[in-house]
Amino acid sequence: MIRFLVITLTLLFVHLNVQGIEVCKSCKVSSIHEAVKAAKSGDTLWVKKGTYHEYNILIDKPLTLIGIEFPTIDGQDQGEIIRVVSDSVTIDGLFIINVGTSYTTDYAAIRVVRSKNFVIKNVILEKLFFGIxxxxxxxGKIYHNKIIGDAVDEYxxxxxxxxxxxxxxxxxKNIVQGVRDGIYLEFSDYISVDENISRDNLRYGLHFMFSNNDVYSKNIFENNGAGVAVMFSKHIRMYENTFRDNWGTASFGLLLKEINDLEVENNVFRNNTIAISVEGANRxxxxxxxxxxxxWAIKVKGACYANLYSGNEFLHNSFDVSYNSKINDNVFDQNYWSKYSGYDLDKDGIGDIPFRPVKLFSYIVNRTPETIVLMRSLFIDIIDFSEKVSPVFTPDELQDFNPLMKRLK
Amino acid sequence: MFKILKYSFFDLVRSRWSYVYFLFYLLLAATLLFLNNDLSKAVITLMNVIIILVPLIGTIFGVMYFYNSKEFTELLLAQPIKRSSIFIGLYLGVAVSLSMSLLLGIGVPFLLYGLTQSAAIWDFSLLLITGVFLTFIFTGIAFNISLSNENKIKGFGYAIMMWLFLAVIYDGLFLMSLVFFEDYPLDKLSLIGTMLNPIDLSRTLILLKLDISALLGYTGAVFKTFFGTNQGLIISISVLFLWVLFPAIRMVRKSNKKDF
Structure with missing residues (x-):
């Protein structure tokens, strides 16, 4: 009995202690500004449903900001809305709208500066300039937010x-759409990007610059100006992502440029103009x-050494692999090629004659892009065949010596 | 005209060759489906075949039929019937019966295989449309060639040459000229070059469906509007119509002037 009482009292005490400050139009505290000012370190602010016309909210102590039924914070295009400069801040369940646009300051809906252990979750952002x-x-954790922009021009x-x-x-688990770059990482290491959906963005779904040791998995990149650009980075792992419908003249699912030591595993590339465009990527x-x-499934533009392509499936791509030079230092092994027409007499599941993924026609198209109108012409098939028999223009040793006869799954 | 059409149509439907043609396509489509187990892949393979074979068969059949029914044509010419309706009737008879063999030969196995539930139905119908167009165009050209040549052997020779030129040689010359002039803006030239050859034109129509993602990779405003919007489809189909119309008109003109 005494034990029960102690527990109840403790619970009650804890409950009272964390109750913190309530914010609503008819409460004692009617703006988030005031609430933050009044709060003590470690308090919880309960922001109730309603519209708050506020901007430049500075959170400079460890607080938990929780919105009840998604209160709206309307910045009225004045500038930044929330700035966090303290460690251990949690922001949960807000609807933030109308972030100001500036060409000199990167106004953001939520900005976190020099802080640790922050959590931003269940936040909805609309009509924004920068989001988070x-x-x-x-x-920190950025979890389950929804960012819906209405960007028209990149600049x-x-x-x-x-x-x-x-x-x-x-x-x-964020959803990002209609902004310039869905997710942008610059000089950021040890970041994990999982299960996000990034679509309809002007430039890239995900953009890496000078960021190392990052992992991203199970994301969907759809209908962006280009899917994912990874530039000047190393030790990155990407797996089980989906890249689809990135269409256009300079569009690709994945762009790799000046990259070292990367793992690209079990991703799906579907209906992209160029699935992977590689330039200066090693290992x-x-x-x-x-x-x-x-x-194009893989378009290699040069300076790519010691890369390994194995166990991939190439299904009905217009061009499987395209090279712009005769030099090859990459290995293709045990892939499935839907264009492979060889046989398997010893029935070990591996084709008995090697497959050459680079066609002469892809070389011609690289040189004179307009010739693409001749794709699938009988004449092209004939010259492709003669090139296959004795390669002159395409890398001689670029072959998959063990092409698979059946799809992997 | 319709009487003659009816006559030549039923004459052909009863003939062995239509059945051979029909059975050939039936067998081809059935084997492809049997081996591939994948409708869209079968459609792609079939497209390669159709674009080359349909013109060839149309040409040979047209020339053959024209020379074979020469006596019948001359008999008809003695009757009080307009010349244009005699020749148009014969032409339509051949073209319609060939198209029927094609449609049935390919259509039946695909329908049995469950085409209607598949996403490939649009690609497939486009394939059939281009096949029918090509049949009409090449039968028309074949009739023109045989009208202009009394000598059977010469007529056959010209017809085969014409097919070889349009199916293979034209693309070779086209490719060479594009590579040769690669320093100049070529997007208009390449599209016009495509329009001038009905086989290329039908190929483009199918490319629009199958390889659109690759076609959009080229940076050219003309290309982009052509391939990126419905404009490409509309223009291609209208030019195909023109390709049907021109041989027919020339055939009528030639037959009116010709001294039999």
Whole structure:
């Protein structure tokens, strides 16, 4: 009995202690500004349903900001809305709208500066410039947010989730659409990006610059100007992502540029103009990916050494692999090619004659792009065949010596 | 005209060759489906075959039929019937019966295989439409050639040459000229070059469906509007119509002037 009483009292005490400050139009505290000012370190602010016309809210102590039934914070295009400069801040369940646009300051709906252990979740952002901007911070979580932009031009729009000089941050289950770059990482290491959906963005679904040791998995990148651009980075792992419908003259599912030591595994590339465009990438392993109905599955533009392509499926792409030179230092092994027409007499599941994924026609198209109108012509088939018999223009040793006879799955 | 059409149509439907043609397509489509187990892949393979074979068969059949029914044509010419309706009737008879063999030969196995529930139905119908267009165009051209040549052997020779030129040689010359002039803006030239050859034109129509993602990879405003919008489809189909119309008109003109 005494034990029960003690527990009840403790619970009651804890409950009273964390109750914190309520914010609503008819409450004692009617604005978030005042609430933050009045709050003590570690308090919880309960923001009730309603519209709050506020901007430049500075959170400078560890607080938990919780919205009840998605209160609206309307910045009226005045500038930044929430700035966090303290460690251990949680922001949960707000609807933030009308972030100001500026060409000199990157106004963000929520900006976190030099803080640790922050959590931003269940936040909805609309009519924004920059969405969530993390600056020189670490150990944070950005979880289950929805960012819906209405960007029209690249020059006057911002990014959905922007990380700059940050470390060890989890970005998961967010939906980002209609901004410039869905998720942007610059000088950010040890970041994990999982299960996000990034679509209809002007530039990239996900953009990496100078960021190392990051992992991203199970994301969907759809109908962006280009899917994912990974540039000047190393030790990145990407697996089980889906890249689809990235169409256009300079569009690709995945762009790799100046990259070292990358793992690209079990991703799906479907209906992209170029599934993977590679330039200056070394020691990249591509395993178990599916390339389906792309214009170009893999377009190698040069300076790519010691890459391994194995166990991938190439299904009905217009061009499977395209090279612009005769030099090849990459290995293709045990992939499934829907264009493979060899046989398997010893029935070990591996074709008895090697497959040459680079066609002469892809070389011609690289040189004179207009010739693409001749695709699938009988004449092209004839010259492709003669090139296959004795390669003159395409890399001689570029062959898959063990092409698979059946699809992997 | 319709009487003659009816006559030549039923004459052909009863003939062995239509059945051979029909059975050939039936067998081809059935084997493809049997081996591939994948409708869209079968459609692609079939497209390669149709674009080359349909013109060839149309040409040979047209020339053969024209020379074979020469006596019948001359008999008809003695009757009080307009010349244009005699020749148009014969032409339509051949073209319609060939198209029927094609449609049934390919259509039946695909329908049995469950085409209607498949996403490939649009690609497939486009394939059939281009097949029918090509039949009409090449039968028309074949009639023109045989009208202009009394000598059977010469007529056959010209017809085969014409097919070889349009199916293979034209693309070779086209490719060479594109590579040769690669320093100049070529997007208009390449589209016009495509329009001038009905086989290329039908190929483009199918490319629009199958390889659109690759076609959009080229940066050219003309290309982009042509391939990126419905404009490409509309223009291609209207030019195919023109390709049907021109041989028919020339045939009528030639037959009116010709001294039999």
């Amino acid at each position: 901007f993390i600056e020189k911070s670490s150990l 006057n729009s911002g990014n959905g989730i922007h990380l700059w000089y940050s470390k060890e941050i989890e970005i998961s 990249v392993n591509y395993k178990g990916n599916t390339f389906e109905s792309n214009g």
